[in-house]
Amino acid sequence: MLKVVAACGNGMGSSQIIKMKIEKVFKKLGISASIDHMSVGEARTMASNFDVVFCSTSLTGQFTIRNNRTKVIGLINLLSESEIEAKIIENGLK
């Protein structure tokens, strides 16, 4: 089971939207994942516990993860399921 976190500036609002959208896409692609959501500050300290971090492209710079496991995926349009799907496939998660 993939461990996923949706991160945003305040831990509610946008991370909720990201979580909602990635849940739909993971389900559609048949990928089993547990999806958390939190603020970028919290996600930063816990990032290496996750397989994937999703956040807005404006926040990807906040993550400086030095391991081979955790992928940080920046999303341009948080409402676009096709972008999420493309990036999931692009990052070899499917």
Add this chain to the structure above:
Amino acid sequence: MSNLRDMLNQRTILLQAEAANWEEAVRLGGKLLVDSGAAEPRYIESIIKCTHELGPYYVLAPGLAMPHSRPEDGVIQTGFSLLTLKMPVEFGHPDNDPVDILIFLAASDDNSHIEAISQVVTVFSDDEAFAKIRQAKEAGEISQILEQMID
């Protein structure tokens, strides 16, 4: 159960407004939240401060922003306001600038706004509704769009 349709009305909608920059836009739409009793003025200051610190973390899609901060930053009760601009403004987002639709959110706790947010997602994920909202001139048009999309 929070309903977006109930929270967006004549008092919380301002369309085709003018703002010189993002800060002015946030204050203009934020004032609607404050006047409707959803948030204290410090909530708006918090959004602006966080934007300076973190960047425009709430720009969701090309042209669309959802300014918000944390419950403890001055939320009184869950509420939304909608501001559209005649001329879009730059928020400094790497991809989604400029912005001309701002849907403001004040959430009193982690759960109360979930239903309303999923309604925001439903409405703005629809290209046609998005375009209609962008061009709307009267609050009544917004109510009609929401009515058609949310049941």
